[in-house]
Amino acid sequence: MLEKYFAELIQCAGTVYLAISIFIALIKAPSDETYKPYRTAKGLLAAAFAAMALNLFAWCILTNNDWTQFNYYIASTDIILFYLEDVLLCYAFCTLLNRKYITKRRLAIDTSLWTVTTVIAFAATLDSMTEYRNILTLVSLALLIAYIVRFIYSFYIQYFRNKNVLENYFTDDMLHFAKWIKRSVCLLCLSWCIAITTMFGNIYFNWLYQFYVISLNIYIAVSFINFSRPYAKLSAADTESETTNMSMMDWEKKSDDTSKPLGKKLEAWIGTKAYLSQQFTIEDIATILGTNKNYLSYYINEKYGVNFSVWICKLRLAEAKKQMQDLPNKKLEDIAFSVGFSSASYFSKVFSLHEGISPARWRQKKIKDE
Numbered sequence: 001m002l003e004k005y006f007a008e009l010i011q012c013a014g015t016v017y018l019a020i021s022i023f024i025a026l027i028k029a030p031s032d033e034t035y036k037p038y039r040t041a042k043g044l045l046a047a048a049f050a051a052m053a054l055n056l057f058a059w060c061i062l063t064n065n066d067w068t069q070f071n072y073y074i075a076s077t078d079i080i081l082f083y084l085e086d087v088l089l090c091y092a093f094c095t096l097l098n099r100k101y102i103t104k105r106r107l108a109i110d111t112s113l114w115t116v117t118t119v120i121a122f123a124a125t126l127d128s129m130t131e132y133r134n135i136l137t138l139v140s141l142a143l144l145i146a147y148i149v150r151f152i153y154s155f156y157i158q159y160f161r162n163k164n165v166l167e168n169y170f171t172d173d174m175l176h177f178a179k180w181i182k183r184s185v186c187l188l189c190l191s192w193c194i195a196i197t198t199m200f201g202n203i204y205f206n207w208l209y210q211f212y213v214i215s216l217n218i219y220i221a222v223s224f225i226n227f228s229r230p231y232a233k234l235s236a237a238d239t240e241s242e243t244t245n246m247s248m249m250d251w252e253k254k255s256d257d258t259s260k261p262l263g264k265k266l267e268a269w270i271g272t273k274a275y276l277s278q279q280f281t282i283e284d285i286a287t288i289l290g291t292n293k294n295y296l297s298y299y300i301n302e303k304y305g306v307n308f309s310v311w312i313c314k315l316r317l318a319e320a321k322k323q324m325q326d327l328p329n330k331k332l333e334d335i336a337f338s339v340g341f342s343s344a345s346y347f348s349k350v351f352s353l354h355e356g357i358s359p360a361r362w363r364q365k366k367i368k369d370e
Helices: 002-026 033-062 072-097 104-123 127-167 175-198 203-226 228-241 248-271 282-289 293-304 308-326 332-338 344-355 359-369
Strands: none
Touching: 002 033, 002 203, 033 072, 033 203, 033 228, 072 104, 072 127, 072 175, 104 127, 127 175, 127 228, 127 308, 175 203, 175 228, 203 228, 248 282, 248 293, 282 293, 293 308, 308 332, 308 344, 308 359, 332 344, 332 359, 344 359
16 A cells, blocks of 8 residues: 555655755845845755655656666766765755865865766666666765764864854853754754665655655755844854954964953943943944954963853853852843843753853752751
8 A cells, every 4th residue: 555655655755855846946035245145055955845746756757666676877876866865955054054074176076076976876877887886876876974973073063163252252142042053953863864865765764754854854955044033143143253364473473463452341341230231242332442343352362261152151150150149039031131141041941061060059958057
C-alpha cells in the first residue's frame, strides 16, 4: 500500500518545494544597500528549494518502483542535486551571518568540486562503467559527505564570528534572532545523514523521512521570512565590523595620546550609571565620548579583558546585586528592568551564567549570611 502511494507523496513534496521556491523568490525585500546580503541569501534559498523540487521530480521519472534493487540512476541524481542543494544552503546561511562570505575563490573551488562530483556520479550510470559503478558511486558519495563536513565547519566559523561581532556592538543578547539559522543547520545535518541512508532504505523509512524534511523546509522558509525584520539592526553591527580595525601597532603608537584621556572619559561615563539604560550600542557610547568605536572596543577589551557586551553585563549585575541587598523587598523583575535588562528571564539567565547561581537563590543566601 505504501509503495503504491509513495510516488504521489514525492510529487506533493516536490510541488511544496517548488511553491516555496517561487514564494521566496517573489517576496519583496528592502532595496537599500543594507539588505543586499539578505536579497542574495533570498535568491540562493529559492534556488535551493528549486533544486529540491527538481530532485524529487527526477525521482518520479527515474523510479521503476522496484525497492529490492539499488537504482544507480536515482543514486547519482540524488548525489548531484544533494550536493548542489548543500552549496546553495551553505551560501545562503553564511551570507546572512557574514556579508562578505561569498568570494570568487570560494565560488571557483566549490564549483570545481561539484563539477568533479557530478562527472563521477554520472559516470556510474554509463553502461560502459558497469564494472566500476559501485566504486564511482561511493567516491561521489564520499565527496558529498566531505562537502557536508566542510559546510558545517564553515558555518560554525561564521556563526561564532557573528556572535563576537554582535557582542562587541550591542549590550543585550541579539544572537537569539539568528539562532534559527544554527537550529536549521543542526536539523539539516540530521536530514542529510538520513537522506544518504534513504538510498539504501526501504519504503517505510522513506515515508518517515519525507514528512520530516517537508516540516523542516517549511520551518526554514518561515524563519527566513521572519528574519527580515531584525536583519537591518543586526546588519548594522556587521557593517561596523568592516570598518578599518586598529592594529596592535596602531594602538601602541596612539596609546599615550589616546588611552589615558579615553579612560578618564569612560570612568566619568560609568559614574553617571548610563549603562543602566536599556539597549544601546558601543557606537552610541563612542559618540558620547567623542572617540572612535574601534578605539573604544579595543580599550575595553584590553582594560577589562572582556568584550563590550560582557563588560556592560558585569556593570549591570554589580548594580543588581547592590539593589538586591539594599532593597530585599523589591521584585527581581523590577530590579532587572531598573538595571537595563530587557526582561526578567534574560536577567536570570545572565546572572546565573556569571554567578553560577540564580538571582533568587543568591539573594536568599545573602539574607541568611547577614
